Each structure stands twice: as C-alpha cells, then as structure tokens.
Amino acid sequence: MIFEQFAAGGCQSYLVGCEKHCVAVLIDPEISLVDRYTAAAARDGLRILYLIDTHTHADHFSATQQLAKRLSVPIVMYRSSPAPFVNLRLDDGEMLAVGDLRFKVMHTPGHTKDSMCLLVEDRVFSGDTLLIGGTGRTDLPSGDPDELYDSLFNRLLLLDPATKVYPAHDYQGRSHTTIGAELTSNPRLQRRKREEFVTMMRNLELNMPTHLTEALRTNMSGGKSVAQMLTEASEAVPFMSLEELKAQCELPANNLIILDVRERDAYQQGHIPGARLLPRGQLELRVNEDLPDPTQRILVYCELGRISTLATATLRQMGFDRATALDGGMKSWREAGYPVQSGIE
Known part of the structure; x- marks a missing residue:
C-alpha cells in the first residue's frame, strides 16, 4: 500500500x-x-x-x-x-x-x-x-x-x-x-x-x-467559496503596484482611468486624486454609460484589494481587456503617505 x-x-x-x-x-x-x-x-x-x-x-x-x-x-x-x-x-x-x-x-x-x-x-x-x-x-x-x-x-x-x-x-x-x-x-x-x-x-x-x-x-x-472566487479572479487579471500608479498619476499626459469601486461615502471621505466613482454593486448596470470605450486602460481599486480584483475580472469578462487591479487598496495607499482627495467627483 x-x-x-x-x-x-x-x-x-x-x-x-x-x-x-x-x-x-x-x-x-x-x-x-x-x-x-x-x-x-x-x-x-x-x-x-x-x-x-x-x-x-x-x-x-x-x-x-x-x-x-x-x-x-x-x-x-x-x-x-x-x-x-x-x-x-x-x-x-x-x-x-x-x-x-x-x-x-x-x-x-x-x-x-x-x-x-x-x-x-x-x-x-x-x-x-x-x-x-x-x-x-x-x-x-x-x-x-x-x-x-x-x-x-x-x-x-x-x-x-x-x-x-x-x-x-x-x-x-x-x-x-x-x-x-x-x-x-x-x-x-x-x-x-x-x-x-x-x-x-x-x-x-x-x-x-x-x-x-x-x-x-x-x-x-x-x-464556490469567496476564497475560491478571489483566487480565480486574481489568476485572470494583471495588477499594478502602488508605486506605479502614483507615477502614472504624476504624468502630464495620462489616459489611465482610475476607478474607485467602493461606496459613495467611502469615496467622499478620501480617494485617489482623479479617481471616478463606480460602486461595485452598480458596475454591470452602469458600465456602458460610464465606460463607453472598452479599449481604454482602466485601473480598479477598493479599500483592501479584494472587491477590486473581482470587479476587474468582471470588466475583463465584459470585454475591457485593459482593465487592471491595484495590488493593495486605498488603505495601503493612505498608509504609504500618497496624496488623497476628498469630496464628490
């Protein structure tokens, strides 16, 4: 045996x-x-x-x-x-x-x-x-x-x-x-x-x-368990580091769409400068109106990095082949001392 x-x-x-x-x-x-x-x-x-x-x-x-x-x-x-x-x-x-x-x-x-x-x-x-x-x-x-x-x-x-x-x-x-x-x-x-x-x-x-x-x-x-869904999503999307995103934000000509998929109150309390708000719960319903060009480069983030990974996988399934997830989240962005903007869009 x-x-x-x-x-x-x-x-x-x-x-x-x-x-x-x-x-x-x-x-x-x-x-x-x-x-x-x-x-x-x-x-x-x-x-x-x-x-x-x-x-x-x-x-x-x-x-x-x-x-x-x-x-x-x-x-x-x-x-x-x-x-x-x-x-x-x-x-x-x-x-x-x-x-x-x-x-x-x-x-x-x-x-x-x-x-x-x-x-x-x-x-x-x-x-x-x-x-x-x-x-x-x-x-x-x-x-x-x-x-x-x-x-x-x-x-x-x-x-x-x-x-x-x-x-x-x-x-x-x-x-x-x-x-x-x-x-x-x-x-x-x-x-x-x-x-x-x-x-x-x-x-x-x-x-x-x-x-x-x-x-x-x-x-x-x-x-499927939540962990399994997260694992499958993370295997299907690319990621961008905090440092690279900060560098992208500082470029004079930057065509990167930064998408905040948290809820409105979290966004208003503090978000990455220039980020658009599109809550994860509304993503599928609003994507055609808010993101009419599927060829644009999109960076997605949330508070901890899990919801944004799922959202990025969804965007890629919907045809947004240049969607990327932030490696980390708003929490890590704040802890790194990077600039934060508050208020509405």
Whole structure:
C-alpha cells in the first residue's frame, strides 16, 4: 500500500494507493492542497480513481469538485449525501476496488446523516465519526447523538483493537490512533451507557466552525467559496503596484482611468486624486454609460484589494481587456503617505 497523509489547518486527508496497479483514492481532500495532491500522485506514479468525502463537511471546503474537473474522475459519497454533484453513491457494506485494495463502507451516521467510514486492510478512515481523543459533534445540521452512539459502540468500536484510525480532523498535530487506544483513553467513550453519552453530546456547548454556512453551502450545492472566487479572479487579471500608479498619476499626459469601486461615502471621505466613482454593486448596470470605450486602460481599486480584483475580472469578462487591479487598496495607499482627495467627483 502507498499511503500519504496531508494536513491543512487541522484537516486531514489521505492518498491511498495500490503499488502494483498504480491506482489510488483521495479521501477528504481540502481545497487549499489541490496542487499538492496531484503532485504527490504524479511523484508516486499513481492514477487517482476516486475522490471520496466521508461526509458533508461543515468546517472545511472540499476539493472534490475542483479535482474531479481537473482529473475527470468520479466523486464518491454515501448514498444519502445531499450534494447533487456526487457521481458514485455507496451503501453500507459495499466496497470500492482500487487495484488489489478493497475499501469497505461502514455507514456511521451521527455527526451527519451521510457519514461513513472506510475500512481497508489494517486501518479505518473514520471521517469525523471518531477523532483522536474525541468524536464528531452532533449539533450541526443532520447530527444526532443517538445515531452517533450506535455508530460508535455498536459498529466502529467493535473492530479489532489494533485497527489504526485515521480521522478527517486533528488540531494537535497527531497522525492517527487505534481503536484500542480510543476505547481506553478517549474521554467521550468512557460514557458507555446510551443515556450518559447522549446527554454529554447534547451539552458540549462547542463553538461553531468559522466558515459553517459557507462550507455547508459550497459542499452541499457545488457552489464556490469567496476564497475560491478571489483566487480565480486574481489568476485572470494583471495588477499594478502602488508605486506605479502614483507615477502614472504624476504624468502630464495620462489616459489611465482610475476607478474607485467602493461606496459613495467611502469615496467622499478620501480617494485617489482623479479617481471616478463606480460602486461595485452598480458596475454591470452602469458600465456602458460610464465606460463607453472598452479599449481604454482602466485601473480598479477598493479599500483592501479584494472587491477590486473581482470587479476587474468582471470588466475583463465584459470585454475591457485593459482593465487592471491595484495590488493593495486605498488603505495601503493612505498608509504609504500618497496624496488623497476628498469630496464628490
């Protein structure tokens, strides 16, 4: 077996392959590591056959969709997953054949309705059902402490105590544990009576994941996260430095259109001298009136540089091929001590 574990901010993902047949699966991939996954597979001469999410993640952004488009391979989840983009839905007890490896599905609801664990050889990929020193929480959408109790005590924990456990998350830098070690030392598993366990899970009072709404939205619907949209936009536009813009502004004959895409009150409080106001929310509706010549050179800026990057990408999509984003924003311009003009246009 070829095995590699990846960590990103507490998220754990796994490339597991058959050395003989040079094929592999990728389990619980996280979107910031897309290039690392493909590089690792290429390094080991592996062809990824399946992209697997053990459940609908609420605390990180899955990379399955992006990788599926890049690699033309199916996305795999448990049959009850709400995600419309899943290509292969598995049921309890079924297996994925990956060369000589066999990944057996154990349906383990509780953290989510669609949670599953994958058992292969001497190890189990437990998703968020069983963590190192903990368990998956049950207070997020489709969570159920009674179901988690059954999944743990009547299924997963009945495996051989020597079975290695590789979870989807660990925030303390640990790589894995075993069924036996968790039975002995995991504090949540010491509540072995159903009533005690369920009561404990219902009273944990945990903080909500930082990106809960956005993660669920993107992982369930196939939509894009804000970070993904910003990354794609920044890859599609050129940038101009603060210093270059200042030099351009000082030229006696300057045909550069400087476009401020903030709201009117921010513009009035202080803007780059000579800048025009066109709020991002009105861009598509006013662009033909305010920017009649698509061949002109346009420099777009906002307060921090993110909205202007999106706006520049939009302008380029609309045919303004000389639109450029400021590398930074009005905040950086002010901090650099460059001239600021206040008032209306």
